[in-house]
Amino acid sequence: MSSQDEQLPAAAAAAEAPEAAAADEGMTWWYRWLCRIAGVIGGMSCAIAGLWNCVTINPLNIAAGVWMMFNAFVLFLCEAPFCCQFIEFANAVAARADRLRAWQKAAFYCSMAVFPVILSLTLTTLLGNAIAFATGVLYGMSALGKKGDAISYARIHQQQKQMDEEKLTGSLEGQAL
Secondary structure (H helix, E strand, O other): OOHHHHHHHHHHHHHHHHHHHHHHHOOOHHHHHHHHHHHHHHHHHHHHHHHHHOOOOOHHHHHHHHHHHHHHHHHHHHHOHHHHOOOOOHHHHHHHHHHOOHHHHHHHHHHHHHHHHHHOOOHHHHHHHHHHHHHHHHHHHHHHOOOOOHHHHHHHHHHHHHHHHHHHHHHHHHHHO
16 A cells, blocks of 8 residues: 555545534634635745845844745645645644644744744834734634624623622621621
């Protein structure tokens, strides 16, 4: 059996895992695609700005540019593995990234985008990492969950108000005795 035949069942299992993970998190299909598209656009902006950052003599700018190009590679690898189809481990990394929870992706992408800005605070690093950071924010917002409706909030508020009144009347009765 060749290594390619061994990878086919693993790729089929990996393709089913993201859908199950997204269903568990309550992420709709369009929001999942929005996050993926933002990741690809963020990767492109990191790559272009990172390359532009490397055309300098300042070593911190070069380091930030190299880190931004690394960020672009990671974003492409995690969000659009078809862009890295000639890299052997691309599907395995993408499958592992799809198994991460939304808050873990949010923390990873945001911290990954902040590091070059800390190295070299320039307009190029800010604009280049803004969309990659926004991808992390989108994943973070999905981790927070859906916004509740006004009726359920009013019901919860009413229940809390009743419990507070019961506690207050219970403490007043205890003082009177």
